[in-house]
Each structure stands twice: as C-alpha cells, then as structure tokens.
Amino acid sequence: MRLLRNRPTPPAPAEPGDVLAEAEGLHVRLGARHVLDGVSVVVRAGEVLALVGPNGAGKSTLLGALAADIPAAGGVVRIHGRPAAEWSAPELALRRAVLPQSASLSFPFTVEDVVRMGRAPWAATAPDDDDRAVAEAMRQTDVVDFASRPFSALSGGERARVALARVLAQRAPLLLLDEPTAALDLKHQELVLKVCRERARAGDAVVVVLHDLGLAAAYAHRVAILRAGRVAADGAPEEVFEQALLSEVYDQAVEVFPHPRTGALLVNPERKL
Structure with a gap:
C-alpha cells in the first residue's frame, strides 16, 4: 500500500x-x-x-x-x-528563497538545469508552470543566450546571474x-x-x-x-544615509549629496587625489 x-x-x-x-x-x-x-x-x-x-x-x-x-x-x-x-x-x-554569496556545482548541469532546480519545492504543480517560471527567470537575469552551456563553463558573473535566476524561478x-x-x-x-x-x-x-x-x-x-x-x-x-554616520560606521570619510541634474541621493567616499 x-x-x-x-x-x-x-x-x-x-x-x-x-x-x-x-x-x-x-x-x-x-x-x-x-x-x-x-x-x-x-x-x-x-x-x-x-x-x-x-x-x-x-x-x-x-x-x-x-x-x-x-x-x-x-x-x-x-x-x-x-x-x-x-x-x-x-x-x-x-x-523564502535564498541566494548565497557563491554558487558551485560538482556535476556538469546546464544553465537551464540549474535554474529549473528552483522549481523543486513546486514538484506537485503542472509542468507548464515550471516552464513559464524558468523562462521568465532566465529572461529577467539575461541568461537565455547560454541556456544550454554547462554551468561550470561560465564566468563568475554569469554564474551569479544563473544562481539568481534559480532563486527567482522558486517564486517564493x-x-x-x-x-x-x-x-x-x-x-x-x-x-x-x-x-x-x-x-x-x-x-x-x-x-x-x-x-x-x-x-x-x-x-x-x-x-x-x-x-x-x-x-x-x-x-x-x-x-539614514547621513554623512557623519556613514563616515563613522565605515571609518572612512564619506560624502552624501544630491545629483546635480536629478536630485537623486549620491554616496561616495571622499577622495583626495
């Protein structure tokens, strides 16, 4: 039984x-x-x-x-x-879905295989849902062009984006x-x-x-x-991005100021070159 x-x-x-x-x-x-x-x-x-x-x-x-x-x-x-x-x-x-600092795999999974791993929690759902979630995650992270490549053959930045795609495909x-x-x-x-x-x-x-x-x-x-x-x-x-606080927290002089064109907040280390 x-x-x-x-x-x-x-x-x-x-x-x-x-x-x-x-x-x-x-x-x-x-x-x-x-x-x-x-x-x-x-x-x-x-x-x-x-x-x-x-x-x-x-x-x-x-x-x-x-x-x-x-x-x-x-x-x-x-x-x-x-x-x-x-x-x-x-x-x-x-x-919840978690992206760690680094991602490594011992087996030659393709990029699409790795992204599809994010669908494991939804194993009981329809396959069409998995396909849509994987395709959307790969599009969002700009990894569609190397979907069939081995994960181990990617650069560090490419691996990072594939790992993020896996997290997005999880749809938590x-x-x-x-x-x-x-x-x-x-x-x-x-x-x-x-x-x-x-x-x-x-x-x-x-x-x-x-x-x-x-x-x-x-x-x-x-x-x-x-x-x-x-x-x-x-x-x-x-x-909270105050010049004095950030300079103290980072033990490094920091400048906080508005963008001259848009007014958006900018944060830069103070440099004396």
Missing part, C-alpha cells in the same frame, strides 16, 4: 506592508564570537530592504538567520508570522540575496537591482546585502546599517 504524505501548503498572497520576516532581539554566536547582539529588523511585502555595513558587521549572518539557516542564540526570528523553527524545510522552501514571496552584485559588471548590477524592485512591486519582500552604498541609495526602499553586530540605523536611504 502506498502512503500519502501531506503536501506543504503555499502561503496566501501577501498584501503590501505585510510582515513576511522579522528578527526581534536577535543574538547569534558563531563559535566563540558574538556576531549579532540584540538585532531587530522587519521585512515587509512590497519593499526592498538593503543590509549595509563594513566587513564583519553581521550582514550575511543576519540574512542567514532570517532564512532560518543560522540558529538564534537569543531572541526570535519569525517567517510569515511563525517562529522560524516551527516551519518544515518544504514549507520554508515555498516561503520572500527573497534573501547575499551580495548579488559582487561579481557583476555595471550593466548587470543595475539589472539585478531593477529585478529586485520589480519583485517588490509585484508584492514580494526582498532583502539584499550590498556593499555599494550608491546602489542601496538608488534602489532600496529601506536600509538597515549594521555595525559590530548591531543596527546603527534603519529607515529610508534619505533618512
């Missing part, structure tokens, strides 16, 4: 402003090191939240905790209103992206952040770790600035 297992139920569509993930008083230890110290942050549907800060500030650790991949030593992480530990792996896979309402622009050229940095805004406009919540403060200023609805495992500021870029 064949046993039937309960299939995980996809989440209901979110309304703009709904809280899809949050950390409250979060403490995380990695080995003997206290990496996050009482961090609280809220992730809402319809927003791009950028996590910025210097190396070692705890950005990737916070992202991993919000993904339920890194356990909390104190405080709580909630995903779709429930403590993260209460979700099963299949349930989580329908609710919460996207957690760790430095998605790190290996990309100028054109594709802009493309990736435009995709983030498009997903937010469609109702998803997007959390993205960024080092480029200019990209964060241009594309994030909200920014959380981390410093030494704590949130130094949280708010809209025009509210």
Whole structure:
C-alpha cells in the first residue's frame, strides 16, 4: 500500500506592508564570537530592504538567520508570522528563497538545469508552470543566450546571474540575496537591482546585502546599517544615509549629496587625489 504524505501548503498572497520576516532581539554566536547582539529588523511585502555595513558587521549572518539557516542564540526570528523553527524545510522552501554569496556545482548541469532546480519545492504543480517560471527567470537575469552551456563553463558573473535566476524561478514571496552584485559588471548590477524592485512591486519582500552604498541609495526602499553586530540605523536611504554616520560606521570619510541634474541621493567616499 502506498502512503500519502501531506503536501506543504503555499502561503496566501501577501498584501503590501505585510510582515513576511522579522528578527526581534536577535543574538547569534558563531563559535566563540558574538556576531549579532540584540538585532531587530522587519521585512515587509512590497519593499526592498538593503543590509549595509563594513566587513564583519553581521550582514550575511543576519540574512542567514532570517532564512532560518543560522540558529538564534537569543531572541526570535519569525517567517510569515511563525517562529522560524516551527516551519518544515518544504514549507520554508515555498516561503523564502535564498541566494548565497557563491554558487558551485560538482556535476556538469546546464544553465537551464540549474535554474529549473528552483522549481523543486513546486514538484506537485503542472509542468507548464515550471516552464513559464524558468523562462521568465532566465529572461529577467539575461541568461537565455547560454541556456544550454554547462554551468561550470561560465564566468563568475554569469554564474551569479544563473544562481539568481534559480532563486527567482522558486517564486517564493520572500527573497534573501547575499551580495548579488559582487561579481557583476555595471550593466548587470543595475539589472539585478531593477529585478529586485520589480519583485517588490509585484508584492514580494526582498532583502539584499550590498556593499555599494550608491546602489542601496538608488534602489532600496529601506536600509538597515549594521555595525559590530548591531543596527546603527534603519529607515529610508534619505533618512539614514547621513554623512557623519556613514563616515563613522565605515571609518572612512564619506560624502552624501544630491545629483546635480536629478536630485537623486549620491554616496561616495571622499577622495583626495
């Protein structure tokens, strides 16, 4: 006799402003090191939240905790209103998609094969849904032209875009992206952040770790600035990107000023050449 297992139920569509993930008083230890110290942050549907800060500030650790991949030593992480530990792996896979800093595969999968892996949580759905999701994700990330190439033969930037396509194909309402622009050229940095805004406009919540403060200023609805495992500021870029604060956090003189033509916020290191 064949046993039937309960299939995980996809989440209901979110309304703009709904809280899809949050950390409250979060403490995380990695080995003997206290990496996050009482961090609280809220992730809402319809927003791009950028996590910025210097190396070692705890950005990737916070992202991993919000993904339920890194356990909390104190405080709580909630995903779709429930403590993260209460979700099963299949349930989580329908609710959040995670892009790590690097992607590697040991087997010669093609680009399309890798993107299609993002559809695994939806194995019970119709194949047509999978095909549409894969095709749309590949179009959004500009990888259609090398769909049949082995993933292992791609450049670092091409691999990064394919990995992002896999995440987009998963079609989870919460996207957690760790430095998605790190290996990309100028054109594709802009493309990736435009995709983030498009997903937010469609109702998803997007959390993205960024080092480029200019990209964060241009594309994030909200920014959380981390410093030494704590949130130094949280708010809209025009509210929290203050020259004095950024210069202190990064231990580097920073200039914040409006674009002379558009008035858009610009953030640059102060250079004396």
